[in-house]
Amino acid sequence: MIGLPSTITACLFDLDGVLTSTAALHRQAWKQTFDDFLKRRDATHFTPFTERDYASYVDGRPRLDGVRTFLASRGIDLPEGSPGDPPDAQTVHAVGNRKNDLVLRIIDEQGVRPYPGSVRYLEAVERAGLAIGVVTSSANAVSVLAAAGLDRFVRSRIDGVVITRDRLRGKPAPDSFLAGARELGTEPEHAAVFEDALAGVEAGRAGRFGYVVGVNRADQADALRERGADVVVDDLSELLGVSA
Numbered sequence: 001m002i003g004l005p006s007t008i009t010a011c012l013f014d015l016d017g018v019l020t021s022t023a024a025l026h027r028q029a030w031k032q033t034f035d036d037f038l039k040r041r042d043a044t045h046f047t048p049f050t051e052r053d054y055a056s057y058v059d060g061r062p063r064l065d066g067v068r069t070f071l072a073s074r075g076i077d078l079p080e081g082s083p084g085d086p087p088d089a090q091t092v093h094a095v096g097n098r099k100n101d102l103v104l105r106i107i108d109e110q111g112v113r114p115y116p117g118s119v120r121y122l123e124a125v126e127r128a129g130l131a132i133g134v135v136t137s138s139a140n141a142v143s144v145l146a147a148a149g150l151d152r153f154v155r156s157r158i159d160g161v162v163i164t165r166d167r168l169r170g171k172p173a174p175d176s177f178l179a180g181a182r183e184l185g186t187e188p189e190h191a192a193v194f195e196d197a198l199a200g201v202e203a204g205r206a207g208r209f210g211y212v213v214g215v216n217r218a219d220q221a222d223a224l225r226e227r228g229a230d231v232v233v234d235d236l237s238e239l240l241g242v243s244a
């Protein structure tokens with residue numbers, strides 16, 4: 001038993017914070033990036049980037065959407081710029097590049113760890129014969145999946161690179177999850193979404209997926225439920241041995 005309704009034939013997992021512990025590394029890199037940016041822009045009125053800012057404006061969204069959404073929340077509008085902008089330029093792309101340099105350095109230093117409960121859950125899902133896909137906004141998913149040794153489970157992957165290439169709207173829009181379901185040949189009503197980010201749970205609800213599992217890694221169980229999670233767990237292993 002894997003804790004899902006019997007109508008579910010496919011599972012779409014977010015990556016950072018659901019399968020691997022990399023969500024905390026992204027949060028750390030974003031905080032440093034935005035705090036440096038805000039201080040440099042106006043040191044006198046500096047108000048730090050908070051956990052709440054991360055959950056509301058950045059978590060789960062594609063990198064550049066995170067930059068735009070957070071800066072808009074502070075009334076800051078930067079030119080888009082272009083992908084090759086140097087990290088110290090005053091553009092949306094440059095801020096994104098700065099964060100990416102930093103997160104890659106942090107990942108390199110601290111390593112990528114899959115949650116043991118998530119590995120056990122993936123094994124159980126595989127044994128139960130359900131299809132497995134990963135749907136993440138991160139453009140670094142290929143290397144993170146490989147470093148965590150999880151690529152062997154994954155039949156389809158929609159990531160930040162695919163989202164940009166195919167011009168999909170990022171989470172909280174449902175497009176990336178809908179693309180994941182399509183790749184697995186499943187209708188959304190027969191697929192379950194697994195998400196730790198508020199924007200991701202919202203995307204699962206907006207796409208009318210058959211079941212949305214909220215994974216509570218940041219003390220936000222109520223908010224995950226409010227955004228549309230059918231069930232909230234602290235770890236995927238809680239679903240093992242449970243019938244929904």
Ligand SMILES: O=P(O)(O)OC[C@H]1O[C@@H](O)[C@H](O)[C@@H](O)[C@@H]1O
Nearest residue numbers: 016026059060063137138139140
């Ligand atoms: O910067 P990347 O690796 O493309 O990741 C984009 C986003 O990917 C999501 O998985 C994370 O929750 C966000 O924190 C991150 O910003």
